[in-house]
Amino acid sequence: MAVDALDLPVAADAAALSSARAFWSAFRENRGGVIGLVVVAAIVLLAILADVVAPYPPNEQFRDAVRAAPVWAEGGSWRFILGTDGLGRDMLSRLIHGARVSLFIGLAVMSVSFVLGVVIGLAAAFFRDVVDVVVSRLMDLIMAVPGLVLAILVVAVLGPSLANTIVAVTIVSLPHYVRLVRGSALNELTKEYVIAAKVAGVGPVRLMLSTVLPNCLAPLIVQAALGVSSAILDAAALGFLGLGAQPPLAEWGTMLADSREFIRSNPWLVTLPGLAILITVVSINLLGDGLRDALDPKMRRS
């Protein structure tokens, strides 16, 4: 008994370490995944250090330099590297602070849907019968309404704001997590190690959380990564339609909508926020694809 208690953690640590190493060496092979990881890390760093890195506060207006050109364009200067917007606010600073807003939305949506998805999905898989039917039908329903249309309905009802954007996008993304957890948990529940744990007298909560859940994690982590990027995209679309984060908050989609009228005169005002969204979403998706290839050899793209 005493030997067991001493040995187990060490063995578990060693196993965890070697599987982490195996994961990393598999992940490293995927060039796209590594590029994605580096860019995502850079964006995260920018978002965290926004107050230090950004040359100006995001909402400070320079009345003497409204719609100033970026440095490479005619009439541009190093004072505003990426120019200023229609209210004379520094684009670079707003873009950097926008990273903070977008990543916050993406992470908030992902964490809430992740936790709810695990709880609801496991409950459906474990209790079956009525719970399963209700959960499955409800998720089918949410998926029957096109994501953005449902999000629009929710925001139209609750009113446009950053918080309601998060609520709306979470509702839309929840079914993906629930279905995934439910599906893999159902699959795991038929396996012998689970039956063995049951026979050994493991209680239902512990069975689901510490026996079954860890074995469902690989696809769930991939879903979480891809979920962040689609949440960012949906939130930006809501912002663009005027139904998301409200001005003066520096949100990329809202910035894009604000600068639509300058599409002829100041094209970079439209180009830059969209480019920021695209780069962020592409790099998160590359990272997600890399994670999938490394975590789940079965799903590996041939």
Added chain:
Amino acid sequence: MFKYFLKRIALTVPTFVALMFITFAAIRLVPGDPVEVRVGERGISPERLAYFRHELGLDQPVWKQFLDYMWQLLHGDFGTSFVTNQKVLTEFLALFPATLELGLCAMLFAALIGVPAGALAAVKRGSWYDQALMALSVTGYSMPIFWWGLLLIMVVSEGWGLTPVSGRIDLIRYYFEPVTGFMLIDALLSDQKAAFLDALHHLVLPAIVLGTIPLAVIARMTRSSMLEVLNEDYVRTARAKGLPPSQVIGVHALRNALVPVVTVIGLQVGTLMAGAVLTETIFSWPGVGKWLIESIGRRDYPSLQGGVMLISTLIILVNLGVDVLYGIINPRIRHGG
């Protein structure tokens, strides 16, 4: 087989009931009294208010209101717009052909380019072409299409002057009888070549924008499905028999690889509707997506409610159709499920 279809159809009934409940509840949750929203800020006498409330059935208990709402929906009554006083269904049906035309052209664009591009990538696996296509595909399905649309307007319409910025056709120059509601077909029917070309010019950019995400998904899907098929025994047999590679790939491999791709195309309808909302807003395309967004701006809740109901119904029916079709093509599904 018949039993499978019945079961599949029966499963959509609770989804419909829940959909009705959600659209019903959503409108109840809107802050403010629907009647006050309707009469606006002018103010109204208490008697008139009571009359309107009675007219709209708002003096009934909530469960009765819900049953009434269901009853109306089942009779094809999707409410009446606050703003235009027209039936929501009438407005929807008038605008829907524009969305359908845009969606079909977007899907055609996506499939016509995505399938050959993906198949070629599978055949030339690992080549620079394959890698470039996969990089493009990630960019495509990560695309914020509202920005992509603005970018294309900026470059193609404003910069090169090649296409118009908005709308479906030059309304001042061309007129013809709306027969099908599809501009392209109606223009052809009216025998005005210039009108057809003008409609086509209007359609190109929105269709490309809306088709971008499906294109990326289809190309990727075709590639991976094709890679799987190329390893199958029957492809090896066809090769061993000495058939020319073009025939092996075109006939034996591609045809089988397309089964999952067709399913994916069917399931893209939801994505397409969501994309249509953004695309139509950017290009002022007079379809149901733009109308839905405008009804929010006008606080026209019955239109929003009816619109979401109609769009979702459409998608549930399309998904049902895809499932049934899939059951016909693939007997394993209907016996297994």
